[in-house]
Amino acid sequence: MLKGHLDNILLAALRAGPAHGYGLIEDLRRRSEGHFDLPEGTVYPALHRLELARLIESSWSHSPEGRRRRMYALTRKGVTALDERQSDWSRFSKAVSLCLDDAEPCPS
Amino acid sequence: MLKGHLDNILLAALRAGPAHGYGLIEDLRRRSEGHFDLPEGTVYPALHRLELARLIESSWSHSPEGRRRRMYALTRKGVTALDERQSDWSRFSKAVSLCLDDAEPCPS
DNA sequence: CTTGACGCCTCGTTATACAAGGTATAACAA
DNA sequence: TTGTTATACCTTGTATAACGAGGCGTCAAG
Numbered sequence: 001m002l003k004g005h006l007d008n009i010l011l012a013a014l015r016a017g018p019a020h021g022y023g024l025i026e027d028l029r030r031r032s033e034g035h036f037d038l039p040e041g042t043v044y045p046a047l048h049r050l051e052l053a054r055l056i057e058s059s060w061s062h063s064p065e066g067r068r069r070r071m072y073a074l075t076r077k078g079v080t081a082l083d084e085r086q087s088d089w090s091r092f093s094k095a096v097s098l099c100l101d102d103a104e105p106c107p108s
Numbered sequence: 109m110l111k112g113h114l115d116n117i118l119l120a121a122l123r124a125g126p127a128h129g130y131g132l133i134e135d136l137r138r139r140s141e142g143h144f145d146l147p148e149g150t151v152y153p154a155l156h157r158l159e160l161a162r163l164i165e166s167s168w169s170h171s172p173e174g175r176r177r178r179m180y181a182l183t184r185k186g187v188t189a190l191d192e193r194q195s196d197w198s199r200f201s202k203a204v205s206l207c208l209d210d211a212e213p214c215p216s
Numbered sequence: 217c218t219t220g221a222c223g224c225c226t227c228g229t230t231a232t233a234c235a236a237g238g239t240a241t242a243a244c245a246a
Numbered sequence: 247t248t249g250t251t252a253t254a255c256c257t258t259g260t261a262t263a264a265c266g267a268g269g270c271g272t273c274a275a276g
Contacts, residue, residue, distance in 0.1 A: 003263080004109050033203065035199060035202075040234095040255080045234095065241090067240095089208060098141060098143075100194055147265055149225090150265055150266095
């Protein structure tokens with residue numbers, strides 16, 4: 001479960017340039033070294049959510065083979081949001097690690 | 109929002125020894141260097157959840173001033189779970205960081 | 217005698233990840 | 247021709263979870 005962090009990694013993946021939903025799934029599988037294998041039922045609604053929030057915008061396009069694709073790109077607002085979310089993640093992950101590591105067993 | 113990681117840090121906090129709900133909130137505020145200030149409406153249900161899952165167990169106790177407290181302690185199952193969750197967190201945070209950091213801007 | 221800290225609790229709202237299912241096209245094999 | 251697979255999009259429903267808001271009771275300090 002990525003609860004709450006899915007949006008971040010989607011935005012981050014788009015920082016590398018416009019992409020479409022199906023391709024993002026592969027991108028993230030590759031970027032995460034196989035850790036994330038996101039189902040479509042997770043990704044597509046998330047993209048719609050992000051577009052509704054104006055963090056990304058879409059346009060129809062076509063693959064070399066002629067298949068239709070909805071290409072997504074970061075908006076300016078999305079870039080700003082991504083920057084914030086990256087430092088949020090940095091602080092958050094540090095805090096969690098502190099909590100997890102600080103826990104020395106009870107000195108019985 | 110700690111989505112999904114709350115249980116982990118609660119279990120981790122209990123690795124240091126038995127504690128009660130209200131105290132855990134302060135522990136985690138301290139451990140996280142102020143980052144986590146968990147509302148009671150978040151912590152108590154989580155503790156009940158963990159107890160239901162037999163990862164922790166509780167008993168009534170009293171503070172030095174005589175106030176009643178429900179003390180929680182890790183079960184053996186809880187220790188095992190915590191170990192797993194710590195490596196889960198390790199892998200997860202690494203994967204997220206990979207996704208966030210790998211994203212180089214589009215070479216326009 | 218009221219305020220605030222301690223300490224526990226529950227209920228309702230909201231967000232969201234995901235499974236399950238559906239559509240359509242291209243390429244390739246039987 | 248007729249699957250079957252990979253590409254590519256979508257929606258609906260369900261389960262979970264964090265948390266705000268509220269309530270209960272005790273004790274100490276003003």
